[in-house]
Amino acid sequence: MSIPVSLIRCGSYDPEAVWSAVRASLEPMGGMGAFVKQGQRVLLKPNLLIGKPPEVAVTTHPEIVRAVAMEVQEAGGKVFLGDSPALGSITSILSKTGIDKVVEDLEIGVVPFRNPVTVPVPGGTVFKSIEISDEPRKFDVLINLPKLKTHTLMLLTLAVKNLFGSVVGVSKAGWHFRAKNDSRFADLLLDISRVVKPDLNILDGVLAMEGNGPGSGDPRWTHLIVASPSAMALDQVTASVLGVGPDMFMMLARAREQGIEGSLPEHITTFGLSIKEAAVRNFRLPVTAKKADFSLPPFIKGRIRQSLSAYPVLNTERCITCGACADICPVNAIVLHDGGGGDVDRSVCISCFCCQEICPERAIDPVEGRMLRVMKKLGVA
Ligand code: SF4
Ligand code: SF4
Secondary structure, rough: OOOOEEEEEOOOOOOHHHHHHHHHHHHHOOOOOOOOOOOOOEEEEOOOOOOOHHHHHHOHHHHHHHHHHHHHOOOOOOEEEEEEOOOOOOOHHHHHHHHHHHHHHHEEEEEEOOOOEEOOOOOOOOOOOEEEEEEHHOEEEEEOOOOOEEEEOEEOOHHHHHHHHHHHOOOOHHHHHHHOOOOHHHHHHHHHHHHHHOOOOEEEEEEEEOOOOOOOEEEEEEEEEEOOHHHHHHHHHHHOOOOOOOOOOHHHHHHHHHOOOOOOHHHHEEEEOOOHHHOOOOOOOOOOOOOOOOOOOOOOHHHHHHHOOOEEEEEEOOOOOHHHHHHHHOOOOOEEOOOOOOEEOOOOOOOOHHHHHHOOOOOOEEOOOOHHHHHHHHOOO
């Protein structure tokens, strides 16, 4: 059966406009009532990467959370909200993002993802079991609320990537280390999506992030809300809207190789806008963007590998020496300087960009290695 994906225009975060767009996105699927029944406990999983105000587009906007929560309550559900930020408490992040006001207004229960459990991954390609938070599994309905952003390692972070939030706190960096490279990390994300399966996904693509996301990119109005019961179908359609195909988007390429439902255009039916009508022109991708088939084989080592990779550089001017990057680095590659900034030991750095992702000051820039720059110029990477 064809998977529905709604593409709805939303001009601003005016509460009425967002509520009407969210409602319109669910209409072709039978409305929120098709997903939530009277008395059910419903968990919303927004993107709560770090505590930043909504206008910098790092986290899911409070008005998206409000509109979805209101729809759930109207359908008779009891609303909860949870995530496991890599650094900082969920309470402080909710307050900095403005979501705390929505939580208070609508009496939403807050559920920090704390308890890791090891679960088997049926059909897992790389990992036969993974350690994820127990909390999302305790609810009747899971609604995924990702933000449309670029991602230095994965190119884009949409619905499937947002499920990585179910890995508890700092152990996220450990999984980067275990995955080692971007293709295996894409496989890990797909394995997580085999275990954590949202009933509904609603993407906040009203104010998106382009450039060097997910924490240090630039806000860009794309005026879209995308909804689907399938995280993969939502990602595939959104990537097409941005003009990104599987030749660049590793996760989509790996999903197609694995025959995952929703990863091909023939698996889906779009409602609302067509992909052409929704198309976002000249969406700026991270400087690390490269072809999906450009994973380096293990025999390429040392300086050649470094030269073919992108790596992080700390900006002395912007760095406030908070230490978050050094704390999260899974291979202890960062040595901070007293006066700000620091050095990255490229001989051990695995280019996971966890450091850049959580830097609160946009003080870490991804830089391409010399050979990678040359190959890009020649059009072979
Ligand atoms: S680079 Fe960013 S995360 Fe690292 S110490 Fe400086 S401000 Fe903190
Ligand atoms: S320095 Fe940054 S990119 Fe390199 S391994 Fe550490 S966290 Fe990952």
